[in-house]
Amino acid sequence: xxxxxxxxxxxxxxxxxxxxxxxxxxxxxxxxxxxxxxxxxxxxxxxxxxxxxxxxxxxxxxxxxxxxxxxxxxxxxxxxxxxxxxxxxxxxxxxxxxxxxxxxxxxxxxxxx
Ligand code: DGP
Numbered sequence: 174x175x176x177x178x179x180x181x182x183x184x185x186x187x188x189x190x191x192x193x194x195x196x197x198x199x200x201x202x203x204x205x206x207x208x209x210x211x212x213x214x215x216x217x218x219x220x221x222x223x224x225x226x227x228x229x230x231x232x233x234x235x236x237x238x239x240x241x242x243x244x245x246x247x248x249x250x251x252x253x254x255x256x257x258x259x260x261x262x263x264x265x266x267x268x269x270x271x272x273x274x275x276x277x278x279x280x281x282x283x284x285x286x
Contacts, residue, residue, distance in 0.1 A: 174219050179270035183217055193244060198237055200244055200275075208255075209278030210248045214241045221269040222260045241275045250277025257285075 174180045181187035183199060192212065193200035203211040214237045220226055226234060238256065245254050254277035259266040 174270070177219060177268075177270050179213075179215050179268055179272065180219055183215070193240060195240070197233055198240055200240060203274070208276040210250050210254075210276065212241070212244055212248075212275040214244070214273040214275060216271055220271050222266070222271055223258065224260070226271070237273050241273050244275055245277060248277065253277065253281065255281055255285075 178187060182189040182191075182201065189204075190202040191199055192202065193214075197218075198214055198216050200212050200214045203213050216230075216233055216237060218230070218233065220230065223234070241256050245251055254275060257274040257276065258272070259274070
């Protein structure tokens with residue numbers, strides 16, 4: 174999608190600190206980190222949210238979680254980390270290309286704010 178910042182990052186038309194790439198997704202550092210480790214894992218395929226995902230996308234969604242879990246190991250945050258998917262403006266979603274936040278390196282409160 175031409176107007177999507179994450180599609181531009183995928184196309185290398187916008188800068189990002191990309192730390193992982195494979196055939197179906199990439200991961201990069203969040204521009205506005207909320208924790209010492211704050212990575213975004215995004216599919217190459219554009220869809221706005223899990224609500225727009227199709228049945229065929231279920232393996233892809235699972236893959237994103239597996240990649241995030243691997244990155245949690247690489248970044249040594251396995252003592253406690255968050256995987257967060259903000260869905261909708263009311264939940265704080267600001268980029269409408271599905272993305273998984275991986276946050277770690279600090280303690281977290283529950284319930285989240
Ligand atoms: P959300 O609010 O859940 O839609 O998260 C969007 C995240 O994307 C937010 O934490 C900031 C990050 N972000 C937005 N634009 C850019 C960008 O151009 N580069 C990078 N690296 N991150 C971005």
